[in-house]
Amino acid sequence: MRSKRQEITLISENSSVEGxxxxxxxxxILGSFKGDIDSKTLEISxxxxxxxxxxxxxxxxxxxxxxxxxCHSLLTIAKTAKVKGKVAYGTLSVEPGGMIEAELFQSESxxxxxxxxxDPKRQSKKK
Numbered sequence: 438m439r440s441k442r443q444e445i446t447l448i449s450e451n452s453s454v455e456g457x458x459x460x461x462x463x464x465x466i467l468g469s470f471k472g473d474i475d476s477k478t479l480e481i482s483x484x485x486x487x488x489x490x491x492x493x494x495x496x497x498x499x500x501x502x503x504x505x506x507x508c509h510s511l512l513t514i515a516k517t518a519k520v521k522g523k524v525a526y527g528t529l530s531v532e533p534g535g536m537i538e539a540e541l542f543q544s545e546s547x548x549x550x551x552x553x554x555x556d557p558k559r560q561s562k563k564k
Contacts (some may be wrong), residue, residue, distance in 0.1 A: 443462045443463055444460075444461060444462040444463070445462065445463045445464070445465060446458070446460040446462075446463065446464045446465070446476075447464075447465050447467070448464075448465070448466045448467060448468045448469075448470055448485075449467050449468055450467040450468050450482075450484050451468060452467075452468035452469075453468055453469045453470075453471075454468070454469070454470050454471075454472075455470070455471045455472050456472045456473075457472055457473045457474075458470070458472065458473070458474050458475070458476070459474075459475045459476070460474075460475070460476035460477070460479075461476075461477065462476075462477050462478070463476065463477060463478040463479075463480070464476040464478065464479050464480070464493075465479075465480045465482065465485075466479070466480070466481050466482060466485040466486075466487055466500070467482045467484050467485055468484070468485065468486075469485070469486040469487070469488075470485075470486070470487045470488075470489070471487075471488045471489055472489045472490075473489055473490045473491075474487070474489065474490070474491045474492070474493070475491075475492050475493070476491075476492075476493045477493060477494050477495075478493060478494060478495045478496070479491060479493040479495070479496045479497070480496075480497045480498075480499075481496075481497070481498045481499060481500045481501070481502055481518075482499050482500055483499045483500050483515075483517050484500060485499070485500035485501070486500055486501040486502075487500075487501070487502045487503070487504070488502075488503045488504055489504045489505075490504055490505045490506075491504065491505070491506045491507070491508075492506075492507045492508075492509075493507075493508060493509070494508070494509045494510050495508065495510050495511045495512075495513075496508045496511075496512050496513070497513040497515065498512075498513070498514055498515060498518040498520060499515040499517050499518055500517070500518065500519075501518070501519050501520075502518070502519070502520045502521070502522070503520075503521040503522050504521075504522045504523075505522055505523045505524075506520075506522065506523070506524045506525065506526075507525045507544075508524075508525065508526045508527065509527055509544070510527045510528060511526075511527065511528045511530065512524070512526040512527070512528070512529050512530070513530045513531075513532075514529070514530065514531040514532065514535035514537060515532050515535055516532040516533060516534035516535050517534070517535075518532075518535045518536065519536045519538075520535075520536065520537045520538070520539055521538045521539055522539050522540075523539060523540045523542070524537070524539045524540070524541050524542065525541075525542040525543075525544045526541070526542075526543060526544065527543070527544060529541070529543070
Protein backbone atom coordinates (compact mmCIF):
# COMPACT_ATOMS: atom_id res chain seq x y z
CA MET A 438 0.00 0.00 0.00
CA ARG A 439 1.41 3.39 -0.99
CA SER A 440 1.49 6.20 1.51
CA LYS A 441 0.13 9.56 0.45
CA ARG A 442 2.96 11.97 -0.29
CA GLN A 443 2.57 15.72 -0.35
CA GLU A 444 3.26 17.29 -3.74
CA ILE A 445 5.83 20.07 -3.35
CA THR A 446 6.53 22.78 -5.94
CA LEU A 447 9.98 24.35 -5.63
CA ILE A 448 11.35 27.60 -7.04
CA SER A 449 15.11 27.18 -6.75
CA GLU A 450 17.51 29.75 -5.35
CA ASN A 451 18.84 30.86 -8.75
CA SER A 452 15.38 31.11 -10.33
CA SER A 453 13.20 34.15 -10.87
CA VAL A 454 9.54 33.59 -11.78
CA GLU A 455 6.79 36.07 -12.65
CA GLY A 456 3.07 35.39 -13.12
CA UNK A 457 0.31 33.40 -11.43
CA UNK A 458 1.04 30.17 -9.57
CA UNK A 459 -1.47 27.72 -8.11
CA UNK A 460 0.05 24.86 -6.14
CA UNK A 461 -2.41 22.21 -4.93
CA UNK A 462 -0.22 21.23 -1.98
CA UNK A 463 3.04 22.85 -0.88
CA UNK A 464 5.22 25.57 -2.37
CA UNK A 465 8.78 26.41 -1.32
CA ILE A 466 10.44 29.54 -2.66
CA LEU A 467 14.22 29.72 -2.48
CA GLY A 468 14.54 32.21 -5.36
CA SER A 469 12.26 35.10 -6.30
CA PHE A 470 8.63 35.29 -7.38
CA LYS A 471 6.56 38.26 -8.52
CA GLY A 472 2.80 37.86 -9.02
CA ASP A 473 -0.07 35.87 -7.51
CA ILE A 474 0.29 32.68 -5.46
CA ASP A 475 -2.47 30.32 -4.32
CA SER A 476 -1.24 27.29 -2.37
CA LYS A 477 -2.15 25.02 0.52
CA THR A 478 1.18 25.72 2.25
CA LEU A 479 3.87 28.25 1.42
CA GLU A 480 7.42 28.57 2.67
CA ILE A 481 9.51 31.60 1.71
CA SER A 482 13.05 30.57 2.63
CA UNK A 483 15.84 32.80 3.93
CA UNK A 484 16.99 33.43 0.33
CA UNK A 485 13.41 33.72 -0.96
CA UNK A 486 11.73 36.91 -2.11
CA UNK A 487 8.04 37.28 -3.01
CA UNK A 488 6.35 40.44 -4.26
CA UNK A 489 2.64 40.21 -5.00
CA UNK A 490 -0.55 38.65 -3.72
CA UNK A 491 -0.53 35.41 -1.71
CA UNK A 492 -3.26 33.17 -0.36
CA UNK A 493 -2.55 29.94 1.55
CA UNK A 494 -3.70 27.93 4.54
CA UNK A 495 -0.31 27.92 6.32
CA UNK A 496 2.62 30.23 5.56
CA UNK A 497 6.16 30.40 6.92
CA UNK A 498 8.32 33.38 5.98
CA UNK A 499 12.07 33.39 6.61
CA UNK A 500 12.95 35.70 3.70
CA UNK A 501 11.26 38.75 2.17
CA UNK A 502 7.60 39.35 1.36
CA UNK A 503 5.93 42.50 0.04
CA UNK A 504 2.28 42.82 -0.99
CA UNK A 505 -1.05 41.39 0.13
CA UNK A 506 -1.08 38.15 2.07
CA UNK A 507 -4.04 36.07 3.28
CA CYS A 508 -3.15 33.15 5.55
CA HIS A 509 -6.22 31.21 6.65
CA SER A 510 -4.52 29.38 9.52
CA LEU A 511 -0.96 29.73 10.91
CA LEU A 512 1.34 32.50 9.69
CA THR A 513 4.89 32.11 11.02
CA ILE A 514 7.34 35.01 10.73
CA ALA A 515 10.91 33.82 11.37
CA LYS A 516 13.61 35.97 12.98
CA THR A 517 15.18 36.56 9.54
CA ALA A 518 11.92 37.62 7.83
CA LYS A 519 10.89 41.03 6.53
CA VAL A 520 7.20 41.50 5.69
CA LYS A 521 5.67 44.63 4.12
CA GLY A 522 2.12 45.35 2.95
CA LYS A 523 -1.25 44.07 4.13
CA VAL A 524 -1.49 40.82 6.03
CA ALA A 525 -4.52 38.80 7.14
CA TYR A 526 -4.01 35.72 9.30
CA GLY A 527 -5.82 33.18 11.42
CA THR A 528 -3.02 32.70 13.97
CA LEU A 529 0.23 34.67 14.05
CA SER A 530 3.63 33.57 15.35
CA VAL A 531 6.55 36.01 15.20
CA GLU A 532 10.05 35.06 16.29
CA PRO A 533 12.08 37.80 18.02
CA GLY A 534 13.84 39.76 15.27
CA GLY A 535 11.18 39.16 12.62
CA MET A 536 10.28 42.48 10.97
CA ILE A 537 6.71 43.40 10.04
CA GLU A 538 5.91 46.72 8.36
CA ALA A 539 2.32 45.93 7.48
CA GLU A 540 -1.33 46.46 8.24
CA LEU A 541 -2.38 43.37 10.19
CA PHE A 542 -5.86 41.85 10.25
CA GLN A 543 -6.87 38.79 12.24
CA SER A 544 -9.51 36.83 10.37
CA GLU A 545 -11.98 34.29 11.67
CA SER A 546 -13.24 32.87 8.39
CA UNK A 547 -12.48 32.87 4.68
CA UNK A 548 -15.32 35.26 3.91
CA UNK A 549 -14.69 37.69 6.74
CA UNK A 550 -15.63 41.32 6.17
CA UNK A 551 -12.77 42.54 8.41
CA UNK A 552 -10.15 42.32 5.66
CA UNK A 553 -10.69 45.34 3.41
CA UNK A 554 -8.26 44.23 0.69
CA UNK A 555 -9.43 40.60 0.47
CA ASP A 556 -12.30 39.77 -1.85
CA PRO A 557 -12.90 36.00 -2.30
CA LYS A 558 -14.76 36.67 -5.57
CA ARG A 559 -11.76 38.56 -6.97
CA GLN A 560 -9.40 35.80 -5.82
CA SER A 561 -11.43 33.07 -7.53
CA LYS A 562 -11.35 34.99 -10.83
CA LYS A 563 -7.53 35.02 -10.70
CA LYS A 564 -7.36 31.21 -10.60
